[in-house]
Amino acid sequence: MQTATTTRSSVPRFPYAMPIPSASSASELSGVRRMFAKDEGIFGEGDDTEYFYKVASGLVRTYKLLNDGRRQIDAFHFSGDVFGLEPGGEHKIAAEAVGATTVIAYKRSSLKRLPMNDNIFSDQVLAAMTRRLEYAQNHMLVLGCKNAQEKIATFLLDLASRLSTTDRFELPMMRSDIADHLGLTIETVSRTIAELVREGVICLEAGHRNIRLKDPAALRRLSA
Amino acid sequence: MQTATTTRSSVPRFPYAMPIPSASSASELSGVRRMFAKDEGIFGEGDDTEYFYKVASGLVRTYKLLNDGRRQIDAFHFSGDVFGLEPGGEHKIAAEAVGATTVIAYKRSSLKRLPMNDNIFSDQVLAAMTRRLEYAQNHMLVLGCKNAQEKIATFLLDLASRLSTTDRFELPMMRSDIADHLGLTIETVSRTIAELVREGVICLEAGHRNIRLKDPAALRRLSA
DNA sequence: CGCAAGATTGAGGTCGTTCAAATAAAGTGG
DNA sequence: CCACTTTATTTGAACGACCTCAATCTTGCG
Numbered sequence: 244m245q246t247a248t249t250t251r252s253s254v255p256r257f258p259y260a261m262p263i264p265s266a267s268s269a270s271e272l273s274g275v276r277r278m279f280a281k282d283e284g285i286f287g288e289g290d291d292t293e294y295f296y297k298v299a300s301g302l303v304r305t306y307k308l309l310n311d312g313r314r315q316i317d318a319f320h321f322s323g324d325v326f327g328l329e330p331g332g333e334h335k336i337a338a339e340a341v342g343a344t345t346v347i348a349y350k351r352s353s354l355k356r357l358p359m360n361d362n363i364f365s366d367q368v369l370a371a372m373t374r375r376l377e378y379a380q381n382h383m384l385v386l387g388c389k390n391a392q393e394k395i396a397t398f399l400l401d402l403a404s405r406l407s408t409t410d411r412f413e414l415p416m417m418r419s420d421i422a423d424h425l426g427l428t429i430e431t432v433s434r435t436i437a438e439l440v441r442e443g444v445i446c447l448e449a450g451h452r453n454i455r456l457k458d459p460a461a462l463r464r465l466s467a
Numbered sequence: 468m469q470t471a472t473t474t475r476s477s478v479p480r481f482p483y484a485m486p487i488p489s490a491s492s493a494s495e496l497s498g499v500r501r502m503f504a505k506d507e508g509i510f511g512e513g514d515d516t517e518y519f520y521k522v523a524s525g526l527v528r529t530y531k532l533l534n535d536g537r538r539q540i541d542a543f544h545f546s547g548d549v550f551g552l553e554p555g556g557e558h559k560i561a562a563e564a565v566g567a568t569t570v571i572a573y574k575r576s577s578l579k580r581l582p583m584n585d586n587i588f589s590d591q592v593l594a595a596m597t598r599r600l601e602y603a604q605n606h607m608l609v610l611g612c613k614n615a616q617e618k619i620a621t622f623l624l625d626l627a628s629r630l631s632t633t634d635r636f637e638l639p640m641m642r643s644d645i646a647d648h649l650g651l652t653i654e655t656v657s658r659t660i661a662e663l664v665r666e667g668v669i670c671l672e673a674g675h676r677n678i679r680l681k682d683p684a685a686l687r688r689l690s691a
Numbered sequence: 692c693g694c695a696a697g698a699t700t701g702a703g704g705t706c707g708t709t710c711a712a713a714t715a716a717a718g719t720g721g
Numbered sequence: 722c723c724a725c726t727t728t729a730t731t732t733g734a735a736c737g738a739c740c741t742c743a744a745t746c747t748t749g750c751g
Contacts, residue, residue: 307604309691313612317604330597336604373554376596379603380541380560384531386610387539387650391739418698426611431739433699450748451698467533615707642730655707657731674716675730 274347279340286327287337294348295328301344302415305336306423316424318378319416321405325371341416386426389467394425395435396466399445403456410456418451439465498571503564510551511561518572519552525568526639529560530647540648542602543640545629549595565640610650613691618649619659620690623669627680634683638676663689 276299279285285296285303296303303320305327317336320326327338328351385397398421406412414421418429425432439445444462446455456462500523503509509520509527520527527544529551541560544550551562552575609621622645630636638645642653649656663669668686670679680686 307608309608309612311691313691315608315611317607329601330594335601370554372596372600376600376603377553377559379600379607380531383541383603383606383610384533384539386607387647388533388537417696423611428740429698430700430741434739437699467535467537641728652708653730654709654732658707661731 274349277346277348279344279346281340281342283340285338285340285346286334288334290334291332292327292329292334292351295325295351296338296346296348297325298322299345299347301346302341303338303344303346304341304416304420304424305338307336314423315426316420317382318375319420319424326375328372341420391425391427391431391435392438392465393467394427395421395432395439396444396462398425399439399454399456400459400462400466402454403459410459412454414452414454498573501570501572503568503570505564505566507564509562509564509570510558512558514558515556516551516553516558516575519549519575520562520570520572521549522546523569523571525570526565527562527568527570528565528640528644528648529562531560538647539650540644541606542599543644543648550599552596565644615649615651615655615659616662616689617691618651619645619656619663620668620686622649623663623678623680624683624686624690627683634680636678638678642675 274297279301286294288307298320300322303324303326304316305318305320306314306316308314318326319341320338327334329335385394389397402414403409403412418432421427422429422432427435436445436447439462440447442461444456444458444465446457447453448455498521503525510518512531522544524546527548527550528540529542529544530538530540532538542550543565544562551558553559609618613621626638627633627636642656645651646653646656651659660669660671663686664671666685668680668682668689670681671677672679
């Protein structure tokens with residue numbers, strides 16, 4: 244594993260965005276649009292859970308930090324994903340925009356007021372939580388059992404499916420985000436990607452962010 | 468990480484316990500008591516999610532396997548814990564009794580029939596799922612960021628709090644379970660515990676399962 | 692164009708794994 | 722209750738995957 248002095252991560256900079264002026268009582272259910280710049284904090288560990296969010300555009304990372312700055316990104320949230328819905332009064336996890344991002348903020352209290360049978364919305368929320376748990380369980384398998392190559396292969400396949408491209412896409416986050424998500428260092432991420440390129444499984448084209456899955460079947464095999 | 472040929476884990480043996488004869492329609496909500504022997508499977512990956520469970524006594528582990536047999540135990544479930552409640556039609560995770568264990572099996576369908584405002588029970592279930600997610604998020608931090616000593620220290624503290632003992636308790640699972648939970652090998656678990664003993668932070672007394680936390684504060688410091 | 696941030700590459704070190712063997716504990720059957 | 726077997730745990734020595742540190746290269750942007 245790694246110490247705080249490693250290249251592994253950089254402690255992000257807050258100040259968060261300003262609180263929402265005040266959602267009009269009529270729009271509690273519809274939510275309020277908010278925009279965030281690259282690396283801007285959406286909420287931090289310990290912030291109160293007044294709002295939860297849905298990604299409208301862009302990408303969000305949620306993460307936890309150790310005292311010495313080591314960071315674990317538990318998930319990336321793409322367009323349509325719900326995040327920040329937690330039971331306690333405080334967020335146990337922090338959220339930041341990976342790039343320029345728009346989210347819809349919903350008042351958490353609005354959930355309770357929903358007639359429970361009118362569950363178009365609450366179902367969506369429950370499903371989102373459920374997906375989170377499933378993802379988390381799967382990711383524990385990745386973190387606990389897989390080696391660097393398997394981790395990267397798994398990650399690339401997951402990205403491809405989430406971006407619904409069969410073979411060509413742009414990595415929406417930098418190496419350090421990938422590293423902190425997979426429990427690796429940026430150097431290992433870089434080297435492992437290079438290795439996959441050398442093995443002819445993927446291509447890097449035009450910058451270091453554009454990936455082409457040359458042989459998805461092989462990648463699937465490598466993902467264990 | 469490790470390969471399938473390692474000491475890391477043993478693929479558990481199924482056959483599961485027999486299906487419940489048929490819950491009387493009157494007792495759908497109250498659940499049916501079932502007993503399992505050590506290492507007996509409660510449900511497997513792919514089994515249908517007709518029932519979910521609450522631990523009445525004993526200990527349950529839920530886990531995922533890779534094709535080659537590597538195992539990740541995502542959680543241990545103690546008395547009172549709810550497990551096996553998943554949204555899809557199939558379990559994405561398997562469950563086994565760690566030692567002799569009694570559980571209460573509830574029909575999943577019974578949840579839907581509950582008047583949603585009568586949420587004494589459904590709240591409990593939601594709270595259980597929530598706790599699972601929080602635990603998972605925390606555990607990803609452990610798996611992705613912490614070194615062996617920090618992992619073991621974290622684990623021992625968690626166990627102590629779950630068993631609600633301040634300082635003395637019996638490990639209810641074997642080394643390989645701990646290893647597969649923390650993403651380590653049994654040798655590393657053993658060595659790291661030995662190291663903590665040498666440092667005077669904990670004691671092993673009478674067998675290899677009885678732990679005494681000699682210096683909980685130090686342990687907390689070591690857990691990062 | 693020139694700078695700053697991100698990504699790659701190289702050399703060396705370390706922590707945890709691997710393989711192997713010894714020890715301890717827990718059953719088992721007489 | 723004791724020899725005997727089996728299973729769990731510990732311990733040692735050597736290896737290897739990934740990390741660390743440092744330098745170089747690439748890319749995007751003012």
